[in-house]
Amino acid sequence: xxxxxxxxxxxxxxxxxxxxxxxxxxxxxxxxxxxxxxxxxxxxxxxxxxxxxxxxxxxxxxxxxxxxxxxxxxxxxxxxxxxxxxxxxxxxxxxxxxxxxxxxxxxxxxxxxxx
Numbered sequence: 001x002x003x004x005x006x007x008x009x010x011x012x013x014x015x016x017x018x019x020x021x022x023x024x025x026x027x028x029x030x031x032x033x034x035x036x037x038x039x040x041x042x043x044x045x046x047x048x049x050x051x052x053x054x055x056x057x058x059x060x061x062x063x064x065x066x067x068x069x070x071x072x073x074x075x076x077x078x079x080x081x082x083x084x085x086x087x088x089x090x091x092x093x094x095x096x097x098x099x100x101x102x103x104x105x106x107x108x109x110x111x112x113x114x115x
Contacts, residue, residue, distance in 0.1 A: 006056050006096055016094055018054050021061065025052040028089035029065055032081045034073035036109035060097030063090075064104060071110045079103040 005015045029035055029051065038051060053064040063086055069078050083101045090098050 006054070006061055014095060016096060018056075021054045021063075021090065021094070021096065022052055024089050024093055025054065025063055025065055025086050028085045029067060029082050032078060032085055034070050034078035035082065036068040036070045038068060057099055060099035061090075062099050063101045065101065066104045066106050068107045068109050069105055071108050075105055075108070079105060 004018045006018060006021060051066050053066075055062045055064075065082060065086060067079070067082060069075050082103050086101050087098050090096055
């Protein structure tokens with residue numbers, strides 16, 4: 001099994017590319033109200049375009065999602081909704097077992113009105 005593959009079902013089973021899982025995580029994150037887009041290149045250098053990292057373990061995948069949140073939103077609520085949506089999306093679209101989902105809030109995006 002290649003490093004960028006997630007194997008499901010043991011021998012002869014199905015495998016998913018990590019890029020597919022990253023796409024699912026990215027879309028699930030963008031669906032949540034309160035998640036602000038990244039607008040700097042520092043994130044891209046660290047994480048690539050996905051804003052997430054998927055690690056394969058023997059017990060399932062570990063997802064680390066990195067987000068910014070708008071200033072008028074409750075950070076804990078947004079992070080919880082992101083976590084739930086990622087889990088539901090992965091479970092609905094794949095047979096991959098999700099071990100854990102970690103949401104890292106990297107920053108708060110302020111609107112011009114609040115400055």
